[in-house]
Amino acid sequence: MNFGFNDEQELLRSTARKFLENECSSEVVRRLMDGAEGMTPELWKKIAEQGWLGLIYPEAYGGMGLGFVDLTVLMEEMGRVVMPGPYFSTVLLGGLTVLEAGTEAQKKAWLPDLATGDKRVTLAWMEPSATLGAAGITLEAKSAGGRHTLAGTKLFVPDAHTADAIVVAARSGSGRSPEAGVSLFLVPRGTPGLEVKLLPTMDQTRKLCEVTLAGVTLGADALLGEAGQGWAPLARVLDCASVALCAEMCGGAQKVLDMTVEYAKIRQAFGKPIGSYQGVKHRAADMLVEVENSKSITYYAAWAMDERSPEGPLAVSMAKAYVSDAYRRVSAAGIQLHGGIGFTWEHDLHLYFKRAKGSEFTFGDATYHRERVAQLVNL
Amino acid sequence: MDFTLTPEQQSFRDEVRSWLSRNLPADWASKVQAASDVPREAAYDFLRQWQRKMYEAGFVGVTWPKESGGRGLTFMEEMILQEEMALARAPGVLNILAVGMAGPTINAYGTEEQKKRYPPKMLSCEEIWCQGYSEPNSGSDLAALQTRAVKDGEHYVINGQKVWTSLAHIADWMMLLARTDPSAPKHKGITYFLLDMHAPGVTVKPLKQITGDAEFNEVYFDNVRVHESQILGGLNNGWAVGLTTLMYERLALGFGLQVRLRIALDGLVDLARRSTKNGVPATRDPLMRQKLAQMWIDTEVFKYTGARAITKLLKGELPGPEASSGKMMWVEGHQRVQEMAMELQGPYAQLMSGSRWAVENGLWQYGFLRSRANSIEGGTTEIQKNIIGERVLGLPKG
Numbered sequence: 035m036n037f038g039f040n041d042e043q044e045l046l047r048s049t050a051r052k053f054l055e056n057e058c059s060s061e062v063v064r065r066l067m068d069g070a071e072g073m074t075p076e077l078w079k080k081i082a083e084q085g086w087l088g089l090i091y092p093e094a095y096g097g098m099g100l101g102f103v104d105l106t107v108l109m110e111e112m113g114r115v116v117m118p119g120p121y122f123s124t125v126l127l128g129g130l131t132v133l134e135a136g137t138e139a140q141k142k143a144w145l146p147d148l149a150t151g152d153k154r155v156t157l158a159w160m161e162p163s164a165t166l167g168a169a170g171i172t173l174e175a176k177s178a179g180g181r182h183t184l185a186g187t188k189l190f191v192p193d194a195h196t197a198d199a200i201v202v203a204a205r206s207g208s209g210r211s212p213e214a215g216v217s218l219f220l221v222p223r224g225t226p227g228l229e230v231k232l233l234p235t236m237d238q239t240r241k242l243c244e245v246t247l248a249g250v251t252l253g254a255d256a257l258l259g260e261a262g263q264g265w266a267p268l269a270r271v272l273d274c275a276s277v278a279l280c281a282e283m284c285g286g287a288q289k290v291l292d293m294t295v296e297y298a299k300i301r302q303a304f305g306k307p308i309g310s311y312q313g314v315k316h317r318a319a320d321m322l323v324e325v326e327n328s329k330s331i332t333y334y335a336a337w338a339m340d341e342r343s344p345e346g347p348l349a350v351s352m353a354k355a356y357v358s359d360a361y362r363r364v365s366a367a368g369i370q371l372h373g374g375i376g377f378t379w380e381h382d383l384h385l386y387f388k389r390a391k392g393s394e395f396t397f398g399d400a401t402y403h404r405e406r407v408a409q410l411v412n413l
Numbered sequence: 414m415d416f417t418l419t420p421e422q423q424s425f426r427d428e429v430r431s432w433l434s435r436n437l438p439a440d441w442a443s444k445v446q447a448a449s450d451v452p453r454e455a456a457y458d459f460l461r462q463w464q465r466k467m468y469e470a471g472f473v474g475v476t477w478p479k480e481s482g483g484r485g486l487t488f489m490e491e492m493i494l495q496e497e498m499a500l501a502r503a504p505g506v507l508n509i510l511a512v513g514m515a516g517p518t519i520n521a522y523g524t525e526e527q528k529k530r531y532p533p534k535m536l537s538c539e540e541i542w543c544q545g546y547s548e549p550n551s552g553s554d555l556a557a558l559q560t561r562a563v564k565d566g567e568h569y570v571i572n573g574q575k576v577w578t579s580l581a582h583i584a585d586w587m588m589l590l591a592r593t594d595p596s597a598p599k600h601k602g603i604t605y606f607l608l609d610m611h612a613p614g615v616t617v618k619p620l621k622q623i624t625g626d627a628e629f630n631e632v633y634f635d636n637v638r639v640h641e642s643q644i645l646g647g648l649n650n651g652w653a654v655g656l657t658t659l660m661y662e663r664l665a666l667g668f669g670l671q672v673r674l675r676i677a678l679d680g681l682v683d684l685a686r687r688s689t690k691n692g693v694p695a696t697r698d699p700l701m702r703q704k705l706a707q708m709w710i711d712t713e714v715f716k717y718t719g720a721r722a723i724t725k726l727l728k729g730e731l732p733g734p735e736a737s738s739g740k741m742m743w744v745e746g747h748q749r750v751q752e753m754a755m756e757l758q759g760p761y762a763q764l765m766s767g768s769r770w771a772v773e774n775g776l777w778q779y780g781f782l783r784s785r786a787n788s789i790e791g792g793t794t795e796i797q798k799n800i801i802g803e804r805v806l807g808l809p810k811g
Contacts, residue, residue, distance in 0.1 A: 035422075035489065037416045037720040038728070103414055295806045310809040312795070315802035322801055323738045330717035331710075337414045352710045404706035405699075411680065413696045413705055 043107050044288050050111035053084060057162045058115045060382050064119040067238040067349065067385075071196050073119030078151050087125060088149025091133060095145035101340040104275060106281040106333060109147075113285030116385045118239035120154050120193035122282070127192065128155030128276040131201045133217050134260040135267035144199075144220075156197040158188035158245050159268065168212035168242065168265050173247065175204035180254045182206075182219060184247040190396075194230045194243035198223050202247065205264050216265040218258035225250055237392035239385065273350045274339050276397040280332040280353045283361040283393050286327045290368040290386050294318060297372055312324055314371055321367050324360040348410040355403035361390040416720075418493075425490050429497040432470050437503050457583050460507040464538040467506065473513050474536045481520065481532045488726045492668050499672035510580065511535035511542035515588050518658045519607075522646035531586070531607065543584035545575040545608065545632060546655065552577075552789075553796045555590075556599045556637035556652060560634060562591035562606065564641075566611070569593070569606070571614075571637040577790070581617045581630035584610045588658060590651050607643045614638075624782045662791060663736035670743040671716050675752045677780075680713050681757075684777070688757040695757055704753060708746065715742045737797040737805075744787045744794060751777070751784040 039047070057080060066072050073143060087402040090105050091097025097351055112121065129148045132140060132155060147153035163170055173186030194200050199222045207215035221228055227250040233242045259267065295318055298309030308314045335349035343349070369376035376383045398406070420425065441459065465809045467473050468482075477483020484490075498505065506512055516676050517534045523531070534540040551557040560573025571591055581587070587608040594602030610617075614637035619627035646654035685705060688695040719739060754777040755762040766775030788794045802808045 035418060035720065035724070036727075037717070038414070038726040291806075295808065298699070298808055307809050309802070309806075310811045312799070312802075312811060315806075315808050315811070316795070316798040318806055318808060319738075319798035319801035322806060323741060326721075326738060327714045327718050331714045333414065333721075334713075334717045337416065352713055355706070356710050356714055370457055399533070401703065404703050407706040407709060408702040411706075411709060413685075413702055413709075 037193050039103075039107065039393075043104055046104065047107045047111060049084075050086075050108050051114070053080075054115045054117065056093030058117050060115075060385075063118055063239060063385065065107075067125055069239070070164060070232060071119075071238065072193070072241045073196070078119070081121065082149070086121070087151050089144070090125065091129065091145050091149055093202045095133070095141055096149035097145065098275055101363055102277055102336040103333065103340055105278055106336045109278050109281035110285030110288070110329075112362045113282035113287075114289045116239050116389050117227060117243075118411055120156065120196060120241075122275075122278070123156040123192035123197070124148060125152045126278045127157035127271065128197065128199070128201055129185055130271045130274060131155075131157050131218060131268065132220075132258065134271050135264060136258060140220070140255075140258060144145055153198045153354075154193070154196060155199045155201060156193050157201045157271070158191040158194065159203045159272070160188065160190045162187055162189050164189070166402055168216055168269075171203045171205055171212075171216050173202065173204045175206040175219065177206060182252045182254075182256060184219060184221070184249055184250045184252065188247070189244040190209065191230075191243045191245045193241050194245050195232050195241065200228075200230075200245060201258060202245075203264060203268055209262070213265040213269075215262050217261050218264040218268065219256045220254065221247070221250060221256065225252070227251070235392065237385075237388040239389060240392050269347075272397055276350050276354045277335045278331065278340055279393055279396060280328070280335065280357040283390065284325065284328045284332050286386050287321075287328060287357075287364040290365050290383065291318070291321045293383065294321065294368045294371050301373075308371070310388075317367050317371060321364045324364055328353075328357045328360045348407065351403040351406040351410065354397060355400040355407060358394045358400040358403070362394055365390040422489055422493060425486075426493050426497060427492055428698050430501070432472070433458060433497060433501040433503055436466060436470070437501055441504055450772070457507070460504060461538050461541075461605075463504055464507050473506055474516070477512075477516065477532075477536070478520075481516070481528075482536045488668075488723055492723055495668040495711075496672050499669055499676060502676070505669070506540045507580075508535055508541050510544050510588075511586075512538070512660045514544065514591065514661045515542045515586070517661045518588070518654060519645060521657055522605075522654050526642070527607070527645065540585040541580060542582055542586045542588065543581045543610070543632075545587045545589040545795045546659070547577045548574060549576050553793055555655070556603065558590055558592060558603065560589075560591045561595070562593045562604060562639070564593075565638075567641050568638045569641065571606075571634040571639060573634050575632040575634075576620065576629075578617075578630045578632050579628060581610070581632050582619060586610060587632070588645075588655075590655050593651075594649050597649065600652045602649055603655070604648055605645045605651035605654040606639050607645055608637070608639055609643075612637050612639070622783075623780055623785065626783075659792070660736075663740060667719075667736055667739055670739065671712075671719050672695055674712050674715060674743055674746045674750070677747055681708070681750050681754055684754055684757055684773075690757075701757075708750060708753070711742070711746050711749075715739070715746060718742065737792070737800045740791060741794055741797050747787055749782045751781040755781055 057077060085098050086108060088097030089100050093099045132144045144155060161170055161172060176183045184202060199220050202219045202221050204217055204219060205215055206217035209215040227248045229246040231244045233244055235242050258370050299307055301308050316377050331353045335353040338346040338349040369383050369387060372383060464473060471484055472494060474483040475486045475494055476488060479485045512535055516535045519527055519531050546555060548558050562571050587610055589606040589608040590603055591606060592602050593604040612746045614635040616633040618631045620629045620631050621627045685695040690701055738744040758772050761772050764771040765778050803810055
């Protein structure tokens with residue numbers, strides 16, 4: 035048994051930390067979050083040059099062929115600097131769906147361009163009902179004469195306004211269960227009837243959109259994989275993306291703890307550093323336990339997804355439930371222990387606090403995943 | 414990352430499992446689990462024999478060096494052994510304070526004579542050890558201990574009192590911390606003695622707890638004479654030696670905790686399946702499902718945080734202050750399981766063993782009461798948080 039990272043993974047961590055400290059400082063983050071795109075072409079190009087955009091894609095499609103444990107290291111570092119931009123939506127959502135669901139031709143057509151940074155694809159799965167699971171997918175897809183027509187609204191779609199194409203999950207038929215009859219379509223930017231509207235988000239480092247499809251008509255080649263078979267690959271994508279998100283959350287939570295501990299050592303009150311008071315010290319200790327536990331369950335879930343273990347979905351739900359609560363609590367404690375300065379716009383803590391809140395409700399919150407755990411262990 | 418066992422580890426697991434299935438007496442629980450009164454001599458005789466049997470099979474002190482009677486194996490085998498024993502619901506090692514704490518500390522600090530004299534009789538349970546640390550006026554603030562050792566020729570004369578001393582009533586030896594220099598700062602005037610519990614002037618009194626049991630004792634010293642050769646690790650160096658023992662304590666007691674929590678949770682899930690809430694099975698109640706699922710998650714999280722700690726140990730890093738977080742997780746998890754068992758039982762939670770209406774003959778009631786000690790014994794939760802805050806996070810002392 036070895037539950038640690040190997041030398042290559044440690045090297046990836048130190049390389050990523052250095053790169054992001056240089057290229058994605060707090061000033062850069064704040065500039066990016068103020069803009070509509072959340073990214074600059076220059077930074078995107080540098081990220082591509084690191085090989086990170088193709089990290090988890092097979093080498094045959096221009097990737098590095100690494101796994102989710104490797105990706106975990108990178109996501110932790112990105113979460114540590116609350117990196118804005120479409121990395122997550124491109125690599126984990128749009129790209130991974132193409133990889134899991136697409137035909138050979140579709141994978142060849144898209145993945146190499148994603149890996150080089152020349153193209154971006156995102157995924158539209160949620161709708162205004164905000165229902166998780168296959169039952170939430172109701173956007174209608176009608177197929178006739180080799181053409182598909184999509185009508186409906188998708189919500190909470192990350193980076194749709196900058197994506198070259200959007201993978202849209204739609205209901206193409208009715209089956210015995212909600213899982214049957216889900217199809218995935220690649221909708222290119224500029225398709226007539228496709229409207230994308232950027233939404234004001236609490237976490238400004240994450241750009242979310244409303245995507246309206248008013249009778250969008252697509253050719254036969256827009257269907258990703260097979261008709262009616264979209265749920266299985268989509269479910270795996272959402273599980274994999276959840277693990278990556280948990281890793282990002284771990285990185286953010288660790289950074290909040292680091293900032294808080296540093297502050298508690300220097301900030302004086304009543305003539306002593308506040309970290310010497312047990313009211314502060316004990317809360318910091320609680321934060322550490324939650325951060326370390328978050329990492330443990332996330333690493334395990336990443337390993338389970340790499341191994342395609344039957345325990346994978348259970349591991350993912352345990353991780354998302356635990357880490358959602360932990361990051362929310364840790365980032366809130368960070369603000370509390372900083373006192374007034376932690377509540378200012380100037381201090382970076384609110385970036386983490388808001389990222390924690392957004393991440394909590396992405397792919398299901400703790401309550402949703404606890405119920406999924408209950409089902410998966412046959413309670 | 415790799416969660417698989419090597420073929421050698423797998424075969425060690427098989428060895429333990431098959432030995433336990435052949436040698437564990439089916440009715441041992443009824444012999445040992447006294448629900449009240451002072452623990453019976455027969456129970457301790459049984460546990461003594463059980464350890465002896467395990468020792469002869471090579472399952473006591475697996476990480477001890479071969480020359481001290483151990484097997485020289487790694488912490489991985491120790492963890493496998495603990496897991497298998499917990500899964501088989503096997504009784505633990507009676508002389509755990511010797512095997513887990515006194516032995517390793519003597520091997521680290523002892524003279525050649527001490528190393529030759531004491532450890533060999535620990536694994537076989539020939540001599541039982543207890544730990545004389547806590548006093549009525551020094552628990553968390555251990556260094557404030559007041560038991561005095563005054564020099565008189567080649568001897569020291571001990572006067573004072575220890576409390577919460579497990580096994581003192583059957584122990585042959587005690588790891589004793591006593592003050593040898595009252596004028597020195599409190600951490601610098603303490604000496605670690607190896608004390609003969611049969612010496613004149615040692616009195617042991619059982620201490621009845623909130624469960625009604627007397628697991629622990631009070632120990633009184635009235636002019637007890639100890640030869641200076643019984644000092645471990647040097648005069649006035651007892652604080653450092655004592656902390657080493659505590660480090661081994663967390664290690665020795667820590668391995669089994671994850672599996673013990675899993676067993677407690679499995680019992681709770683069984684109880685939930687048999688219980689009803691508002692007329693429906695408790696496992697169909699959305700709130701109960703949320704709580705049970707959270708405990709399930711916390712138990713698994715504990716397992717994987719433990720796996721990360723063991724990975725570090727296997728790479729040769731010493732057990733660090735991180736062990737404090739493991740202890741806290743066990744405490745929180747176990748107390749929550751016990752609380753929820755009461756919640757599931759509702760009004761029946763009030764009934765102790767002896768009534769036909771008592772759920773599972775009051776087993777959970779005993780466990781619930783006993784679990785209150787979890788956050789106090791072996792270092793309170795508050796002390797664990799100080800350790801994490803100061804020694805892991807580097808925050809200043811108060």
